[in-house]
Amino acid sequence: MTLRIDEPASLRPFNSFGVDARASRLVTLEDPTDVAAALALLAEAPRALVLGGGSNLLLAGDFDGTVLRVALRGRRVVSAGENDAIVEAAAGENWHDFVCWTLDQGLHGLENLSLIPGTVGASPIQNIGAYGVEMRERFDSLEAVDRHTGERRRLGPADCRFGYRDSVFKHPDGERWLILSVRFRLSRSFEPVLDYGELRAELSARAAAPRSDGSGHRDTDRRNAPATADGSPPPDAREVAAAVVAIRRRKLPDPAVLGNAGSFFRNPVVDAAQADALAAAHSDMPRHPAGPEAGPGADGRPRVKLSAGWLIERCGWKGHREGDAGVHERHALVLVNHGNATGAQLLALAERIRASVRERFGVALEPEPTIVR
Numbered sequence: 001m002t003l004r005i006d007e008p009a010s011l012r013p014f015n016s017f018g019v020d021a022r023a024s025r026l027v028t029l030e031d032p033t034d035v036a037a038a039l040a041l042l043a044e045a046p047r048a049l050v051l052g053g054g055s056n057l058l059l060a061g062d063f064d065g066t067v068l069r070v071a072l073r074g075r076r077v078v079s080a081g082e083n084d085a086i087v088e089a090a091a092g093e094n095w096h097d098f099v100c101w102t103l104d105q106g107l108h109g110l111e112n113l114s115l116i117p118g119t120v121g122a123s124p125i126q127n128i129g130a131y132g133v134e135m136r137e138r139f140d141s142l143e144a145v146d147r148h149t150g151e152r153r154r155l156g157p158a159d160c161r162f163g164y165r166d167s168v169f170k171h172p173d174g175e176r177w178l179i180l181s182v183r184f185r186l187s188r189s190f191e192p193v194l195d196y197g198e199l200r201a202e203l204s205a206r207a208a209a210p211r212s213d214g215s216g217h218r219d220t221d222r223r224n225a226p227a228t229a230d231g232s233p234p235p236d237a238r239e240v241a242a243a244v245v246a247i248r249r250r251k252l253p254d255p256a257v258l259g260n261a262g263s264f265f266r267n268p269v270v271d272a273a274q275a276d277a278l279a280a281a282h283s284d285m286p287r288h289p290a291g292p293e294a295g296p297g298a299d300g301r302p303r304v305k306l307s308a309g310w311l312i313e314r315c316g317w318k319g320h321r322e323g324d325a326g327v328h329e330r331h332a333l334v335l336v337n338h339g340n341a342t343g344a345q346l347l348a349l350a351e352r353i354r355a356s357v358r359e360r361f362g363v364a365l366e367p368e369p370t371i372v373r
């Protein structure tokens with residue numbers, strides 16, 4: 001057995017907020033043959049928590065129990081067809097490294113999801129998404145083990161019940177699954193998803209500017225891409241990835257430098273009547289169709305998604321700091337730890353933000369990360 005056990009252990013290196021919470025016991029799973037032993041340790045613990053990259057997590061205090069950190073590694077092409085391929089990565093693989101590896105294989109579909117912090121195993125849990133693509137659109141299946149029975153199962157999209165920043169794994173009936181590896185169906189031909197205005201603008205700016213970094217080979221990836229409306233050559237997959245990386249670096253703090261868990265709240269979905277009333281009072285308020293999955297509102301009209309970042313900024317929180325807990329100066333949706341903020345301090349700040357948005361706009365914000373109390 002090669003399970004590593006630390007008692008007690010600081011979880012600071014293992015949550016992207018950099019909160020210095022302690023666990024009574026930290027178990028690190030690196031070898032797939034140790035899965036049963038790791039599950040046995042979880043079963044005997046007073047409380048149990050499974051940790052992936054810890055990038056979507058707020059530890060509100062010390063954890064009086066056993067934390068299992070899934071550090072399984074490995075990635076491979078499972079099957080390669082003429083037009084697409086199934087690829088697999090173990091749960092502990094770093095997400096961005098995996099995305100880069102798929103591009104190296106000449107496989108497309110994950111480029112818009114570049115630079116999202118965290119692990120492959122965590123990607124289905126909140127159905128990560130960015131710049132017009134959600135993980136579920138590229139998902140094939142995953143292998144999970146039932147924490148209670150030890151049974152291994154391959155779960156498909158329907159089993160996973162993906163939603164906006166949501167899946168079965170965030171709900172009580174899915175908590176029993178420990179994700180071991182995830183498979184994606186990726187395409188050999190490149191069909192860029194350029195729905196997000198900011199991504200199109202970044203690509204246009206980069207196409208106009210002389211290249212200084214040598215990145216982005218305008219190669220065969222482009223052959224299948226549709227021509228752009230302005231007649232400029234369409235980008236290749238690496239250029240899209242580079243543009244996403246540039247936008248993220250510009251707007252979002254790097255967890256290695258400034259602790260954070262990405263967006264702290266989901267973008268709220270409201271009835272069309274409420275969105276109309278808010279837009280009448282605030283003509284610059286961004287709003288988007290929430291999509292069929294959100295269902296109709298009380299008035300039968302399609303529901304509307306608002307920008308939590310805009311609502312929070314309007315309440316005056318952008319760049320706000322209380323001790324070491326703060327709101328990022330370039331993106332109001334991101335709470336940050338300037339050094340030694342505790343989980344309780346970050347949570348208290350989040351509560352105040354929530355209360356002020358509710359009071360000013362009548363909109364309820366829901367946290368996006370998992371909060372462990």
Ligand code: EPU
Pocket residue numbers: 129130131132198251252261262263264265266267286307308309310311313318330331332333368
């Ligand atoms: N905005 C502001 N002030 C701010 C931030 C945003 O006014 O401080 C407004 C702007 O009008 C902006 C709009 O909000 O145009 C949307 O902002 P942005 O494009 O940054 O996207 P977001 O809705 O805030 C979502 C995801 C991000 C993802 C981006 C890009 C959620 C909760 N967040 O953010 O995901 O990277 O879109 O697709 O859906 C994450 O989940 O951790 C995450 C970073």
